[in-house]
Structure formats: C-alpha cells, structure tokens
Amino acid sequence: MFNEWVEVRRIYLIRIRNETTDLHKWAMSPSLRQIILTIGQDVRDCHACYDCDILDTIEQDISLGSLVQMVLLNDEDVLSSHTLWSDAVLKSAQHMCKRGLNLEEIILALRQEAERRGLTVGK
Numbered sequence: 001m002f003n004e005w006v007e008v009r010r011i012y013l014i015r016i017r018n019e020t021t022d023l024h025k026w027a028m029s030p031s032l033r034q035i036i037l038t039i040g041q042d043v044r045d046c047h048a049c050y051d052c053d054i055l056d057t058i059e060q061d062i063s064l065g066s067l068v069q070m071v072l073l074n075d076e077d078v079l080s081s082h083t084l085w086s087d088a089v090l091k092s093a094q095h096m097c098k099r100g101l102n103l104e105e106i107i108l109a110l111r112q113e114a115e116r117r118g119l120t121v122g123k
C-alpha cells in the first residue's frame with residue numbers, strides 16, 4: 001500500500017514538472033501573430049470574409065482564410081498543415097487577400113517558424 005502511494009506521488013510530481021515546463025515554453029515563445037508582425041503583416045486585419053478561398057487544389061487541407069484565423073488563435077497545428085507546404089497555394093497566395101494581407105509572405109514566414117520548431121509534417 002505504501003509503495004503504491006509512493007508511485008502515485010512520483011507520477012503526480014513528474015506530471016506537474018512536465019506541465020510546468022510546457023507552460024514555461026509556451027509563455028516564453030512569441031505567438032504566431034507576433035512572428036507574422038515582424039514581417040509587417042498584421043493578421044488582425046483579416047475580417048474572416050473568406051474571399052481568399054477560391055483556390056481549389058487537392059493539396060489543401062485547410063482554406064487560406066482558416067490558415068490566417070489559426071494564426072490569430074495561435075494554433076500550432078497550422079504549421080503542419082498541407083496547405084502551408086503546398087507550392088500551388090504559395091504560388092497563388094500573394095494577391096488573394098482583398099484586405100491587403102500578403103498571404104505569400106505570411107506562408108513563407110510560417111514555414112520558417114515550422115522549421116524552427118521542427119514541425120514540418122505537412123511538407
């Protein structure tokens with residue numbers, strides 16, 4: 001009984017330590033929106049109109065509008081999406097946003113961040 005209690009306590013302490021480390025890492029890394037801001041693009045300008053979603057390629061798993069919205073939500077899954085790594089999407093992205101966001105530059109900056117974080121699954 002005592003050994004079980006010690007084991008439970010040990011697992012609990014490991015979990016607390018790992019969660020604290022994850023929280024610390026999360027708090028220390030800049031958000032995806034902040035990373036995009038460094039290239040002069042502010043994804044808060046996205047009105048979620050989805051006018052950019054006229055592309056229809058099988059390489060896309062999320063729409064361009066959703067990609068921008070995921071950046072706003074700091075959703076790291078965007079970094080491993082197939083859309084991010086599609087060359088067809090990249091080629092057409094530059095003039096897609098009717099609100100002036102340069103989606104091509106945003107994609108390139110996100111690719112760079114994905115490589116930095118080792119998240120290139122969608123590549």
Ligand code: SF4
Pocket residue numbers: 045046047048049050051052053064065068096097098099100101
């Ligand atoms: S067209 Fe521009 S503003 Fe509209 S959803 Fe796409 S990225 Fe956002």
